[in-house]
Amino acid sequence: MTPTPSSLESPERDQTDSSLREEREKADREMTASRKAVEKDADAVVEHARENADAIMVAAREKADEKADGTSPLPTPSSIAIDREMEDQALREERAAADRSVRREREARARMLTRLLPLERDATDQYLLTERARSDDALATRDDxxxxxxxxxxxxxxxxxxxxxxxxxxxxxxxxxxxxxxxxxxxxxxxxxxxxxxxxxxxxxxxxSGKLAMHAVPGDVAALVAEAVDALQVTAAAKGITLAVQQPQESGTAEFDHDRLLQVLANLIANSIKFTPKGGSIRVHSKHVGDTFEFCVDDTGEGIPVAMLEAVFERFWQVGKNDRRGLGLGLYISRCIVEAHGGSIWAQSSAGHGTRMLFTLPISTTQNN
Structure with a gap:
């Protein structure tokens, strides 16, 4: 027995983790840029204030010099220069001390954020792991x-x-x-x-839960198509629809899970019967296309709008809100089964012109049994 390649939850969780890492890196970059912008603005304000203070001091000194008339017992120019140099030196030292204090404060704040942010993120990660464990337990209980x-x-x-x-x-x-x-x-x-x-x-x-089992063995694809058509013949006839294998029918051998692929064909044929009016027809066939077998269910039904060709394979998809012809799971399950075999499935249609449902199966598969 071979399970499907992986559960749907693992890729989703990997994507969640990747998104979380990207968001955290983005937040780190934005926080760093914001902090630098704030510091730059603060430095600009301080520099502007210092320039104003310097301008005021220069103006005051020039005014004091102008008032000196040479008769007053003023200090000598050399002594004035010395005093002013001492004042300037004291001011530079005071400003340097203030700058060192600001840097220390900023470094301390950065260290605090560096310590607190990992703690906060560790708490978030722990909470996320706890919630995932609870979710896993709930899913296991639900499945049982x-x-x-x-x-x-x-x-x-x-x-x-x-x-x-x-x-x-x-x-x-x-x-x-x-x-x-x-x-x-x-x-x-x-x-x-x-x-x-x-x-x-x-x-x-x-x-x-990643437990959809597949048991692939060699089988005849033409016989599989004939069996699926025969199984739905009565249902089609009861609705007045012609269901047949399209001739000529190519035969060949491939490895596949017989019951699961029969389920896929039955889903596609039943879906065509559901949306094909009385008097319509459905043709089913398989043929070689490259290194694959291509299966086709072709009907003369209502057709599907081009915009909906991908949506029909989604879970719980319905034609309309008031449609009650099933749960909308058949095509979704069919896609999962086909992809588990290494194939692909798609639809070709336009509204009012019938629908062709196609899927491929590798001629040589590598599934482990």
């Missing part, structure tokens, strides 16, 4: 619960279907057998639909 409930529900549904089949056999000679047989067939049909819905929900849970 879903497994048990789906098993019990399937047992009950199988009992309903078997009972309806038994009643159908006993009612063949009843006076109102025709109507009763219609009702028992309806019970059987509803039970089958419920069983399929449960299977889809279980598959989605398996995909989310």
């Amino acid at each position: 619960f879903l497994g048990m409930v789906s098993h019990d529900l399937r047992d009950l549904l199988n009992g309903i279907v078997v009972s309806s089949q038994f009643l159908a056999q006993k009612l063949e000679k009843h006076s109102d057998s025709a109507q009763l047989l219609i009702e028992t067939a309806r019970i059987e049909r509803y039970g089958t639909r419920m069983n399929r819905l449960i299977g889809d929900l279980v598959d989605v849970a398996s995909i989310d």
Whole structure:
């Protein structure tokens, strides 16, 4: 048994971690730039204030010099120069001391932020890890619960279907057998639909947890197509739709999980039946394209708007808000199965002109069994 390459959660978590690292680096750059901008503005304010103070001091000295008339007992020019040099030296030392104090304060603030930021981020990381552990536990519990409930529900549904089949056999000679047989067939049909819905929900849970098992063995792709068409023939006929294998049909051998790829083809054919009106037709075929087999389900149905060709493979996608023809999981599950085989799946369509659903399967796969 080979699981899918990885769960959906691991890439999402890797992306979350990468985004978190990028955001932190961006925050660091912005914080550094902001701090430098603030310091630059502060330095500019201080420098401007010092220039004003210097200008005022120079003006005061010039004014004092002008008042000197040569008759007053003023100090000699040399003594004035010495005094002013001493004042200037004292001012320079005071400013240097102030600059050293500001630098020490800024360095201390930077060291504090450097210490506090890792602590805060460690706390955030620890909280994130705790929440992820709780989420993992919750998912594990959900998967276990879903497994048990789906098993019990399937047992009950199988009992309903078997009972309806038994009643159908006993009612063949009843006076109102025709109507009763219609009702028992309806019970059987509803039970089958419920069983399929449960299977889809279980598959989605398996995909989310990375436990969608694949068992690839050599198989005939032409026989697979024929089997899928035969399985849906009655359903198509009941709606007045022609379902057939398109000829000529190429045969070949590849490694694939028979039940899973049959599920994919059945999903695509059932989807075409769902959206093809009475009197329409569906053709299914496979052929060699390079080093792959290409499978195609071609219908004459409603078609899909070009803008929606990618969206149809998303989880819970519906044609419209009021559409109730399923949960919108079939194509999503089909995509996951095809991609787990190393292939790809896509749609070609335009509104009102039918739809072609295609997927590829490598002729030689490398899955480990």
